[in-house]
Amino acid sequence: MKFTNGYWLTRPGVEALYARSPYELSVGDDGKSIDVLATTQVIHDRANTLNLPIFRIHASSPAEGIIRVQASHWKGSRVCPGFPINEQDSDGGSVTASAQGLGDGEIGEEGATVRLDSGDLSLTVTKGDSFDMTFRCGERELTHARGKSLARFLLGPDAAVSTQPVGEFGVSPTASAYDESPVFTSIQLGLGVGERVYGFGERFGPYLKNGQTVDIWNEDGGTASEQGYKDIPFYMTSNGYGVLVNNRGHVSFEVATENTETVQFSVPGETIDFYLIAGPHPKRILERYTALVGRAAKVPAWSYGLWLTTSFTTKYDEQTVTSMIDGMAGRDIPLSVFHYDCYWMREFHWTDFQWDKRFFPDIEGTLSRLHQDRGLHVCAWINPYIGQESALFDEGAAKGYLVRKPNGNIWQTDLWQAGMGLVDFTNPQARDWYKEKIKTLLNQGVDAIKTDFGERIPSDVVWFDGSNPTTMHNWYTQLYNQTVFDAIEEARGKGQACLYARSATVGGQQQPVHWGGDCESTFNGMAQTLRAGLSLASSGFGFWSHDIGGFEGTHPDPAVYKRWIAFGLLSSHSRLHGSTVYRVPWLFDQEDERRGVVNPPEQTAVSVLREFTNMKISLMPYLYQVGLGAHEEGLPVMRSMFIEFPDDLTARDCDRQYMLGPSLLVAPVFSYSGDVDCYLPKGVWTNWFTGKQEDCRQAGRWISEQDGFDTVPFWVRDGTVLVTREGQASTEYAYGTDATVSVFLAQDGKAQTRVRDEAGDDVVFFAERNGNQVTIASSDGRDFTGCLGRGEGVRSQDGRVVLTVA
The missing domain is CATH 2.60.40.1180 (Golgi alpha-mannosidase II)
Structure with a gap:
């Protein structure tokens, strides 16, 4: 969100207050925090203190290597809740605060300083005519907030500032930010020359975020726009630190845009709250960050196998399901999970947790056979919306479990399910009620739940616990996914719970797995999906998946489908899913034949899927161990080249390849021809398929290769x-x-x-x-x-x- 007009002026209708001068400095009574009173103009004598706004800044440390900064203009205003935080010094390090030059009580002379040390990380604030907060790791500067960096903006009704949240569940796309809040607080943290910025959750644009405006506001917007299903107010940079903005609501980032030398973040209201997390390298940042906000639960080994779904809007019944499973078995393609998408429930009744008896007359018997005879696990689709034709609508309404409008009516919409309401997960009894519905499915033989949606959350409602409606827009998904995950864990035990979730916020990484949403069935859709996964993995999420072949489109091109198979099976979790066509491989062989394309046996979709499924199964000793690393250390299974090679300047910008754990490099093919360029960092690399070695010990380098459908650039790191x-x-x-x-x-x-x-x-x-x-x-x-x-x-x-x- 941009408030200024160029470097010197504010936009029309905007009044700005800037922290100009640290005036009073002090150390907390506990010796582990510092406080700063910053004035909005330089004080020359006591008369200057009259009619003068101030900022109050408090800095503390919840754990070694992490410093929290809270800054307010008016502390009596309502503060947006932050995220659940594990405030403990897990590293056993020291946190100390100190002061120099405070001879005149807390005011001190010009040049006086207060300093907060948390391990090697420090924050120093110096009294003077210019605002200056500097973060260092040892003697090396990480970032700073200087000059007009801490600001409070007052917007008039006609302020020329637009806001990002859009559609029926936010404000209109052309509305003034004034419609969200008349007051915003922002801070700018400096960037060094060449410093790169990554993260912000699932973002489908370039992995490198410099030059982008990023709004943290979950939307169901597909994968070809600036919107995302999993927006996370966290970023990290190539200079060795990460930043979490501790706000559940709408956070707007300007990444070297409004000010090309800084990352600016702003929030509605009078207070801004953030954590700065030291590295120095990305893995250490993620270890500390996930220790702060929570790490992924262990996922069951069966979940790593191949998932096959009925796809969306397809017509299916028990016979269809059996034919798909038989087709996979008859072609020697190992299958681990079968997923029932939306239409296992009757139309207009979503979500009522009742199997449509017209098509599944004996679901308990069916699921039992899938388990016992086929060795399969079962997943079922749900969402948090309750259509008014569902028996659960009346039950939830009578018990007060559905979200209401300010006038007391139940909030309803016809978008998605006719007259649907929304479960109020801020109500503990509503959560227990919903969990019992989940457990009914589990008792029938369902093992995993696909928690779809969770982004379309209205802002014009009243919540049971009195939460701010704007704040709940992003936070709702966490209550939803946590409720379902807890139900599975209570029924199946720790380490056996598994979601397949689309939406998330900070904390969602604790309830894996997440998938990448409704992508286009094209090479561009595939590339967007990879970029989003790399950004999500750079934001604390250890497990991530996507729809092999793409979701949108009636029938993906067989070449796209086959190239996506290699990418999908060399991901942490692998699912065949689409919109209107089943994603079973033999249909794509038939499509090629219809077009007159004759593939050699090893290049058919059936053969390619069999090859890469067996390959993934054989890699399980490695993959399962890497997955335990996500649970124990917060390190993602799939990770960007930057995370694994942060000092390699070329690797920092690579977003068409990734590391599968620390040792395996994957470069998906985004072309019909199979031509692909792959960057190998410094070292020796061995091609998995050919055994060929590339000696890059002198320096990393790009290589070009051409792969058939049955191979992909897949390189093993030396050591x-x-x-x-x-x-x-x-x-x-x-x-x-x-x-x-x-x-x-x-x-x-x-x-x-x-x-x-x-x-x-x-x-x-x-x-x-x-x-x-x-x-x-x-x-x-x-x-x-x-x-x-x-x-x-x-x-x-x-x-x-x-x-x-x-």
Whole structure:
């Protein structure tokens, strides 16, 4: 949100107050916080203090390496709630505050300072004629707020400031920001030359956010616009820090736009509240950030397998479901989860949790057969809206569980389901009521829930707990997903709960998994999806998925579908889903045949899907361990090149490839021809499919290759010990037993990897290269098959094998 007209002027209808001078400085009584009274003009004598607005700033530390700053103009005004925070010093470090030059009580002479230290991170405020708050890591400056950086803007009715929230559930797209609030508070944090900015949750534009305006306001807007389903008021930069704006409502970011030297963020009201999180590298930032706001729960091993859905608006019944599952089995494509999308419930009755008996007369028997005879897990679609034809509408209305308007009427709309209402998850009894409905599904044999929607939340309503309606727009999704996740966890146990959620806010990363929304079935849609996933992973979300082949469109081009298969199966979670056409692979072979395209056997959609599904299953010893890292350390399974190689200037801008964990590089193919450029950072890399090595020890470099549908640029990083197991029918097996241990060591040195599974098995495999000799061993003496790179395997004896480099 832009308030200024160029560098010097404000926009018409805008009055600005700026923090001009730190006047009073003090250290908190606990010795672990600092306070600053900043005046809006320089004080020359006491008479200048009359009729003078001030800002009050309080800085504290909830954990080592994190500093919280709260700044207010009028502290009596209503403050938007922040996010649930784990305020504990998990690193065991010290937090201290100190002052210098405060000889005259708290006022001090010019040049007096207060300083807050939290581990290596510090915040210093200096008394003087110009406002200055500086954050440092050791002696290195991270960022600062200087000059006219902290501001309070008063808007008139005709202020020339527009606001982003749009549509029926916000304000109109052309409205003045005055319609949201007459007062906004903002702060600008400085950017260094060449400093890059990333994050903000799911954003479908470029991964590099410099030059973008980002509004934190969840919308159901598809994947080809500036809107997102999962907007997160958090960013991190290449200078080694992250920032969380602690506000559940509408936060507007100007990333090197309104002021090209800063990131500005603004919120409605008189108070702004943010956390600055030190690195120095992105992984450390994410570790600290997720310790602050919560980390992902463990996801069950079965969830990593291939998911197949009925797709949206398709006509299906029990016979259709059986034919799809039989078709996959008959083509030797391992399937882990079958998902029933919207139409398992009767039209106009969403959501009533009642299976449509016209098409599913014995659902308990069906689900039992899917479990016992097919070894499948089952997912079912829901949303938080209750159509007025649903029996739950009357029940929820009678008990006060539906959101109401200020006049006392139930809020209703015909958009989506006729006359639908909205469950009020701020009401604890409504949450318990909804959880019991979820548990009914679980008792019938459902294992996972797809929590669709959660973005279309009205602002003209009254909530049970009195929450501000604007604040609840973004926060609603967390209450919704938390309620469903808790229900599954209570029924199935910790580590066995799994969502497939579309919307999220800060905290949502604790309830995995999330998918990327309604993408176009095109190469552009595929690229948008990847960019959004990289941004989400840079915002604390450990698991992420998307619709293989794309969602929109009646029938994706078979080439798009097949290229997307490789991308989808080399993601943390993998789902075949679309809009009006089933996404089973044999339909795409038929489409090619209809167009006169004859594919060699290994290039058919069926063959490509089988190849990459089996490949993912074989990689489960690695993938499951990386997934545990998301749970234990907050590190995403899929991560940008910047996260893994923050000092590589080229890697910082790559958004058409990613790292799958720390060791595997994936570059999806976005072309019919298979031509693709891939950047390999400094080191030695081995192509998974060909065994070819690229020696980039002198410097990283771009390579070009052409891939058939059955391959993709997939490179293994040197220093990797990769454990796999071929020939498994599902993602649930003993990962460390009868394993193949592939060692990638181009020079002398040591490497190791840990392998754990759901059964509690835990083993470490060690590798050491000395000259041309490589020794591989297991921590407990178990046997395995060892090999160098993608070479021939040798069976160990007593848990040890020695190999010679050719």
